[in-house]
Amino acid sequence: MSTDVVELDQEVEPEDRRAFVQRQSREHYGRRVFLSRAFLSLLIVSLLVAFIPLFSIVQNVIGHGWHFLTWRFLSTPEQQPDIFHQSAIGGVSNAITGTVLIDGVAMLVAVPLSILLSMALFESKGRLMHALRLYTEVMVGLPSILVSFFVFAMVVTPFLAASGYYFTALAGVISLTLLMIPLMTVACEAALRDVPVTYSEAALALGARKSRVMMRVLLPYAFPRMLTGIMLSLSRAVGETAPILFLIGTSLVTNWSLWSEQTTLPTQIFHNLDSNNPYLRNACWGIALILITAVFVLNLTSRVIVARSLRGRK
Amino acid sequence: MMDMSSVTNEMTEPFAPPTISIGSLVDQIPSNAPAETVLSLRDVAVTFNSKVAVRDVSFDVAKNRVTSMIGPSGSGKTTLLRAMNRLHDLTKGAVVSGTLELDGEDIYRGSIPTTLLRSRIGMVFQRPNPFPTMSIYDNVASGLRFNGIKKKAFLDDAVEHALTSAALWESVKGRMKAAAGTLSGGEQQRLCIARALAVEPEILLMDEPTSSLDPVSTQHIEDLMSTLKEIVTIVIVTHNMQQAARVSDDCAFLLMGEDRAGELIEFASTEKIFTNPSDKRTLDYIQGRFG
Ligand SMILES: Nc1ncnc2c1ncn2[C@@H]1O[C@H](COP(=O)(O)OP(=O)(O)OP(=O)(O)O)[C@@H](O)[C@H]1O
Numbered sequence: 001m002s003t004d005v006v007e008l009d010q011e012v013e014p015e016d017r018r019a020f021v022q023r024q025s026r027e028h029y030g031r032r033v034f035l036s037r038a039f040l041s042l043l044i045v046s047l048l049v050a051f052i053p054l055f056s057i058v059q060n061v062i063g064h065g066w067h068f069l070t071w072r073f074l075s076t077p078e079q080q081p082d083i084f085h086q087s088a089i090g091g092v093s094n095a096i097t098g099t100v101l102i103d104g105v106a107m108l109v110a111v112p113l114s115i116l117l118s119m120a121l122f123e124s125k126g127r128l129m130h131a132l133r134l135y136t137e138v139m140v141g142l143p144s145i146l147v148s149f150f151v152f153a154m155v156v157t158p159f160l161a162a163s164g165y166y167f168t169a170l171a172g173v174i175s176l177t178l179l180m181i182p183l184m185t186v187a188c189e190a191a192l193r194d195v196p197v198t199y200s201e202a203a204l205a206l207g208a209r210k211s212r213v214m215m216r217v218l219l220p221y222a223f224p225r226m227l228t229g230i231m232l233s234l235s236r237a238v239g240e241t242a243p244i245l246f247l248i249g250t251s252l253v254t255n256w257s258l259w260s261e262q263t264t265l266p267t268q269i270f271h272n273l274d275s276n277n278p279y280l281r282n283a284c285w286g287i288a289l290i291l292i293t294a295v296f297v298l299n300l301t302s303r304v305i306v307a308r309s310l311r312g313r314k
Numbered sequence: 315m316m317d318m319s320s321v322t323n324e325m326t327e328p329f330a331p332p333t334i335s336i337g338s339l340v341d342q343i344p345s346n347a348p349a350e351t352v353l354s355l356r357d358v359a360v361t362f363n364s365k366v367a368v369r370d371v372s373f374d375v376a377k378n379r380v381t382s383m384i385g386p387s388g389s390g391k392t393t394l395l396r397a398m399n400r401l402h403d404l405t406k407g408a409v410v411s412g413t414l415e416l417d418g419e420d421i422y423r424g425s426i427p428t429t430l431l432r433s434r435i436g437m438v439f440q441r442p443n444p445f446p447t448m449s450i451y452d453n454v455a456s457g458l459r460f461n462g463i464k465k466k467a468f469l470d471d472a473v474e475h476a477l478t479s480a481a482l483w484e485s486v487k488g489r490m491k492a493a494a495g496t497l498s499g500g501e502q503q504r505l506c507i508a509r510a511l512a513v514e515p516e517i518l519l520m521d522e523p524t525s526s527l528d529p530v531s532t533q534h535i536e537d538l539m540s541t542l543k544e545i546v547t548i549v550i551v552t553h554n555m556q557q558a559a560r561v562s563d564d565c566a567f568l569l570m571g572e573d574r575a576g577e578l579i580e581f582a583s584t585e586k587i588f589t590n591p592s593d594k595r596t597l598d599y600i601q602g603r604f605g
């Protein structure tokens with residue numbers, strides 16, 4: 001290398017310079033190949049470290065849970081087994097309806113609210129709104145047990161309990177909605193912010209009103225990313241236990257009332273694990289499998305929709 | 315920091331080698347004389363997901379000359395250019411068939427590693443794309459650093475040399491540490507040319523390098539090409555027929571066939587293409603009858 005430098009301290013002919021660069025890059029090539037191999041190995045190791053446990057979770061859940069996936073298990077409600085019939089644990093239909101009811105209603109409230117909120121935060125410029133945006137982002141990290149506690153203290157105790165409703169699906173809905181709103185709002189706002197400004201400028205330059213630009217240009221463009229964010233938040237909510245565990249009580253019958261007690265899949269897992277009946281505990285695998293499948297189907301659906309709407313877009 | 319220009323100038327005289335530069339040799343060759351081939355294309359075709367984008371392309375790129383590719387939008391000029399330094403390798407579903415040889419060696423099936431190939435065949439893109447997170451200096455030095463050259467003296471010298479070749483040195487020499495984004499569009503494009511030149515490529519591929527520039531910057535870059543070709547063979551895609559006529563020595567004309575796939579219609583010296591083309595379709599295109 002030192003000889004090259006001596007040469008190059010002098011005026012260099014283009015051809016010499018080229019020869020030098022090409023020689024250097026050829027010599028360096030071996031090291032580059034080595035470095036990229038090393039980097040590749042690092043990537044593979046990190047893949048293994050991350051995915052071995054992740055795969056083994058799913059593998060165990062499927063392995064232990066698949067034989068619970070029978071129509072009987074899905075369609076009969078939970079039973080409290082007595083001491084002589086420990087295996088008579090019934091099924092999960094009560095938890096399925098509870099989950100669909102609570103998560104469904106929470107979603108119906110949270111999704112439109114979050115989209116509107118994200119538009120407001122996106123369009124606004126003032127300091128107050130800037131502070132609100134920051135606040136929303138901070139709320140994403142809100143501990144879910146705190147939400148539960150808040151709903152209990154500020155909603156259940158003063159209002160619901162006063163009329164005799166101590167444990168209700170409604171309280172769970174409120175709690176989950178509060179949990180989802182910051183998650184969804186931040187995701188939707190990021191999606192709007194992701195739209196290249198030239199598109200809204202193009203629309204504005206055609207004389208479009210701001211609201212039109214939002215509906216016709218920004219929303220359609222941002223839709224796939226919004227949907228992804230919404231689905232992620234929903235997946236999170238479906239699996240949450242803490243924000244609802246102490247609000248919704250338990251229900252051993254299937255019912256669709258917001259005013260009655262409910263059981264959801266995660267809370268049933270909690271109660272089953274809490275019991276000392278081995279059959280109840282073992283059924284947790286089955287319930288977990290149902291939960292995982294539900295989340296998987298949700299994500300798959302949103303991916304299909306996203307892929308559809310991205311088709312033909314650069 | 316970059317004060318070596320005076321040093322090198324001093325040293326030029328005692329060390330000036332008595333060799334004739336290749337460039338001055340080329341100037342003496344009449345443009346219709348056969349020149350050495352650096353890159354040859356034989357029956358090249360590119361398909362995307364088994365849809366043919368361009369096919370039946372065979373021509374030779376001559377050393378130290380400017381070869382232009384013209385043709386209507388969608389005729390596969392960019393596609394062909396990207397095949398020349400294997401950028402399609404990054405595109406899923408893209409297949410390049412036929413043979414492309416650099417100095418007689420097949421660039422797809424031969425022994426040249428892709429990274430080394432790309433340092434020998436540089437590319438300037440349609441829109442200026444300097445690395446936004448790097449300074450002017452670092453942008454130009456980036457290619458050399460990618461190739462493992464760290465010696466500061468060499469980098470300094472190469473950066474100055476490349477920027478001078480790209481006619482940008484005078485206007486940026488005082489602000490080498492400034493972010494590349496602070497340059498005007500035309501300056502950014504010349505920075506990209508300097509960045510490509512710093513690696514001392516044998517061939518420089520340029521995809522409509524002036525289409526986003528004003529007439530003055532365009533003029534700058536066109537002037538550049540006539541001097542640059544002394545050190546590097548240039549292949550340029552352009553929509554501007556005057557530009558092709560002004561800057562190129564050889565010219566390839568592409569056109570979509572019946573099934574919308576691009577084909578090479580004619581390849582000849584620029585003079586012939588623009589004065590006496592053998593194919594009627596070339597004449598029609600030159601005269602602006604379609605495309
Ligand atoms: N990545 C890709 N995937 C699929 N099709 C592509 C891709 N890139 C180019 N094509 C197709 O190949 C054809 C040729 O495109 P190309 O960009 O090479 O044209 P061009 O001659 O450079 O046009 P222009 O003058 O407008 O730049 C077009 O029909 C285009 O749709």
Ligand SMILES: [Mg+2]
Pocket residue numbers: 391392393521
């Ligand atoms: Mg193109």
